[in-house]
Amino acid sequence: MTAPETGTPVAGAEALRDRALASLTTARARTTLLTSCVEDPDLTAQHSPLMSPLVWDLAHIGNQEELWLLRAVGGLEAMRPEIDGLYDAFEHPRSERPSLPLLPPGEARHYAAEVRKRALDLLETADFHGTRLTEAGFAFGMIAQHEQQHDETMLITHQLRTGPPVLTAPDPGPAPAFTGPAEVLVPGGPFTMGTSTEPWALDNERPAHSREVAPFWIDTAPVTNAAYLAFIEDGGYDTERWWTPEGWAHVQKHSLTAPLFWHRDGGGQWLRRRFGVTEAVPPDEPVLHVCWYEADAYARWAGRRLPTEAEWEKAARHDPATGRSRRYPWGDADPSPEHANLGQRHLGPAPAGSYPAGESPLGVRQLIGDVWEWTASDLTPYPGFTAFPYKEYSQVFFGPEYKVLRGGSFAVDPVACRGTFRNWDYPVRRQIFSGFRTARPETA
Incomplete structure (x- = not known):
């Protein structure tokens, strides 16, 4: 228990x-x-x-x-x-x-x-x-x-929006190169998913319930631009076997070759457009503006998979020393600038491996803030779900059409971001501030 x-x-x-x-x-x-x-x-x-x-x-x-x-x-x-x-x-x-x-x-x-x-x-x-x-x-x-x-x-x-930039904010700045392990083992067993006590939690986060998860490995940090670029250069967008049938059809129909807002200059360097500014793609940042199909294809190419929503939440909230679920990876205290990149304080994600004060008890970093993370799961209600205060907030979206994203991005305010907070979108969406991390079974 x-x-x-x-x-x-x-x-x-x-x-x-x-x-x-x-x-x-x-x-x-x-x-x-x-x-x-x-x-x-x-x-x-x-x-x-x-x-x-x-x-x-x-x-x-x-x-x-x-x-x-x-x-x-x-x-x-x-x-x-x-x-x-x-x-x-x-x-x-x-x-x-x-x-x-x-x-x-x-x-x-x-x-x-x-x-x-x-x-x-x-x-x-x-x-x-x-x-x-x-x-x-x-x-x-x-x-x-x-x-x-x-x-x-x-x-x-x-x-x-096209045109000159109108928004400004300081960049997160360089961070010491992360030298920890590339992945973390999350132990198997039950944990408490969702909440029944968070006063401002929304209906789809409720109620708290026990969920069993097999042991698995999860990336310590989100997948970076450099890692994703290796997928591109290995022909990831040209190799059908990495994609689901729906994903491959989407890639072919829309001629996808890279994340949204990326392009090559005349010398072959990858550039991106960010709020009206064109700049070199920074290799150490989490990859941004990829759809679920792209995240899933990368994971297959890497010999891994996307974590399920339950796996993501266990990695983010479970404290193996006490067996309880925290509000946030770092504990129960509200987020501070030392914990996570939230609230449009910056106009992009921080380098992968940043915010050591925000890591989970297992050592997983950046689970809150920086980029929304695609999971393998469809949006479904928790056992005992009750729509409140209106069914259009969550209930009408339940089903296989929507994939769950977790964790929040640099654009999310702390009031709308918790360890239990659930976001969702169509698997084709790329304009959102979405990235991902990958997982694998313990024995893989």
Whole structure:
């Protein structure tokens, strides 16, 4: 039997109020940065059919905050009920959103600001008991996470946008060359997966349950650009046997030859475009902007495989000394800059093997931050799953169409990143900040 899951103790009302205020304020500052660094034509343009115009995200953030904080929690009268349909993500696919009568930038800013003002007034007197939506400030945490998730989406749009750079941030900087083992053995046996105690955990992370995992080896750090380049130069994109049938068909149809945003210069050097800057591909960074099919093919070429979602979480949370599951690889403390590359503090991943303070008890590094990591698993509900507070957050995505990503990227804020946090996307997606690490059975 594994030890009981350890989660965040529920804080007092004032501490919860302070946490909610800080989380909402941090998210809004980032939203403002991402929508104020370009002129209005860039806000209303669609930079890729895969993404919404930035102005849609801005008003959608305000609309979700109005729906769940002002109306659902506060019981207040609707401010702009006529726009609910425009900003319903399930009513209008992204490719159609530029044709909708969206709020113009100035009006969208005003609407989001007015909603926030009323939400903060509500927070001052909020009761953190009584209903599941208000317990431990869940609704406020959900909205902070929602805004940060859209901030990451908007950052992806900035990466897809052409033109001169408009975002700046210091690079992580060089790190001492990692000289530890290339892989770590994760012991077999049961562990506690998911959570029932993390106050702001979302429905797909719940409930905590015991999961049995056979012993396996996992990469100490994410796969690097240099390692992935070896796959390319060995004819990885030209060799059908490394790919699933669906993956090979996708490669052929779209003529894939390298990660998204990579290209060769006239001398054969590999370059990449990053937020409007063209630069040499850094060999020691985790590879970025690869789809699930590419990650899976690389793993096959390397004689390995992608870890399952359960394997990934055990490597990230299991403490063999105590048998319990931690909140994060390093322990139960919230992330700090010493632990992980999060929160758009940088505009790219740190060198592989960075953040020794953030490694797991088994010695696995960078499980949180830097790049989202593809796993072998489809998105499925945990035993005892209950949709909350609406089925469109998770339930409608369950099935084999979506693959699970874990760990968060440099673009993820700590409020939306935990050892239990689950992300998912289609296996063809490459514009997201996705990388991977590989695994193998103990006996392989």
